[in-house]
Amino acid sequence: MLQIAFIRENQETVIQALAKKNMDAKTVVEEVVALDEKRRATQVEMDNILSESNKLSKDIGGLMKSGEKAKAAILKEKTVSLKEKSKELAEVVDALAAELTEKLYTLPNLPADIVPVGKTPEENLNIFEAGEVPVLHDGAQPHWELVKKYDIIDFELGNKITGAGFPVYKGKGARLQRALINYFLDKNTAAGYNEVQVPHLVNEASAYGTGQLPDKEGQMYHDATDDLYLIPTAEVPVTNLFRDVILSEAELPVLTTAYTPCFRREAGSYGAHVRGLNRLHQFDKVEIVRVEHPEKSYEALDGMVEHIKGILNELKLPYRILRLCGGDMGFASALTYDFEVFSTAQDRWLEISSVSNFETFQANRLKLRFKDKDGKNQLAHTLNGSSLALPRVLAGILENYQTADGIVIPEVLRPYCGFDIIN
Structure with missing residues (x-):
């Protein structure tokens, strides 16, 4: 399986190389890159939510120690909402990763430079x-x-x-x-x-x-x-x-x-x-x-x-x-x-x-x-x-x-x- 980082950074090279194997890979390569961008953006969003949730958890601890239970309760509700959102995003990331892998499975290996051009x-x-x-x-x-x-x-x-x-x-x-x-x-x-x-x-x-x-x-x-x-x-x-x-x-x-x-x-x-x-x-x-x-x-x-x-x-x-x-x-x-x-x-x-x-x-x-x-x-x-x-x-x-x-x-x-x- 081709490495996604290589495809992302060398799209035209991949398309031209696979043409030597008689494959028009342009559409698949574009779909792979788009899926990867969506997966990475969703992962970043999920990571930010988890980071915010972790920060709020620390803040809740400080509020409880200082006796500010009402404020702590408000933050607890917010962390529950953030955890639900992060769970939803995790499912999206997994689904996108699975779809990306299936797309990658359809791409052949790139031929070496010394492979002759030919169809038969x-x-x-x-x-x-x-x-x-x-x-x-x-x-x-x-x-x-x-x-x-x-x-x-x-x-x-x-x-x-x-x-x-x-x-x-x-x-x-x-x-x-x-x-x-x-x-x-x-x-x-x-x-x-x-x-x-x-x-x-x-x-x-x-x-x-x-x-x-x-x-x-x-x-x-x-x-x-x-x-x-x-x-x-x-x-x-x-x-x-x-x-x-x-x-x-x-x-x-x-x-x-x-x-x-x-x-x-x-x-x-x-x-x-x-x-x-x-x-x-x-x-x-x-x-x-x-x-x-x-x-x-x-x-x-x-x-x-x-x-x-x-x-x-x-x-x-x-x-x-x-x-x-x-x-x-x-x-x-x-x-x-x-x-x-x-x-x-x-x-x-x-x-x-x-x-x-x-x-x-x-x-x-x-x-x-x-x-x-x-x-x-x-x-x-x-x-x-x-x-x-x-x-x-x-x-x-x-x-x-x-x-x-x-x-x-x-x-x-x-x-x-x-x-x-x-x-």
């Missing part, structure tokens, strides 16, 4: 490519055909049990899935990330804290009875570990990693680009989350990018990195890099990771602060990234490593799998 994914900036695209044998197939051929993932069985987008992993497919999870976690913990296991459902406050609500309400599975949400990513519960926390500056940075299943009510569409593992309602992902000092968060973001590059280099998958344009960025992000793996069998790029710096946007919602050297509380910066999302990584491995004799397992995964080939 085609306008994202390709900043890096690595890896060789393999030459496949005649008769090479996309992964949704390979998994049937080798009986390692069953989409129809998952559809019978639950519905489309909930696959069943079988045999070597299940073992390869588990191998990837363990490999990703081992790489992250070796890089200094502390592994945690977190709940797969979160309350409303947690979803608001990281920006899933109200922006992505329709994309989350919701249990109305207990008012809990299935997590769309481990980012939500992991980042909320630090909600209402004040860290010392010496504790920064805080590095955390977690594996969770993820659940998303993404609207389905038709075509090869969403077939098989390309789009699921339930999938596995390993996440990395960082809480950083504001002066070091962009250096940390670069480090996260290098960390994920190292994993993909070990998997020997062809990949590229995109700096997302303003129109393709997430609601809470200030800067996002997407990683995409090239699928030779599908002849297209598959997104497998997003790495983002949220600056103070989530921390302001979470009240996540640190005490600086002067003893003042400052908002921390939060960052997160997929390290990695499994479905499209798995699709890339199945398709790029297929041979006429079977699917060869990447060398780095063989100790985790216990086998070298799926045939």
Whole structure:
């Protein structure tokens, strides 16, 4: 959530910055400023009344001591009236504060200066490519055909049990899935990330804290009875570990990693680009989350990018990195890099990771602060990234490593799998 003081003092800057995210924020910004002015004026009025009431209370004490009970009685009546007025004003202040917060929730984070201008994914900036695209044998197939051929993932069985987008992993497919999870976690913990296991459902406050609500309400599975949400990513519960926390500056940075299943009510569409593992309602992902000092968060973001590059280099998958344009960025992000793996069998790029710096946007919602050297509380910066999302990584491995004799397992995964080939 943007800080109200910053909006109030930089209205045109906010409006122009959010235009890069394809939002005409002028009306909302003006409403936010007007609400804040009204709230502050009402607060001042209430404070003045309370101050006057306190002064009269002292005067009443003096009059009672001097025996002037009649005058004291008159002042008592006045204090009763002032207290009633202050109570009314307090209710107005609370109502205005709540309305202001709801308005602030509708404003996305401001994009960083280096975010490219653009409205569509085609306008994202390709900043890096690595890896060789393999030459496949005649008769090479996309992964949704390979998994049937080798009986390692069953989409129809998952559809019978639950519905489309909930696959069943079988045999070597299940073992390869588990191998990837363990490999990703081992790489992250070796890089200094502390592994945690977190709940797969979160309350409303947690979803608001990281920006899933109200922006992505329709994309989350919701249990109305207990008012809990299935997590769309481990980012939500992991980042909320630090909600209402004040860290010392010496504790920064805080590095955390977690594996969770993820659940998303993404609207389905038709075509090869969403077939098989390309789009699921339930999938596995390993996440990395960082809480950083504001002066070091962009250096940390670069480090996260290098960390994920190292994993993909070990998997020997062809990949590229995109700096997302303003129109393709997430609601809470200030800067996002997407990683995409090239699928030779599908002849297209598959997104497998997003790495983002949220600056103070989530921390302001979470009240996540640190005490600086002067003893003042400052908002921390939060960052997160997929390290990695499994479905499209798995699709890339199945398709790029297929041979006429079977699917060869990447060398780095063989100790985790216990086998070298799926045939």
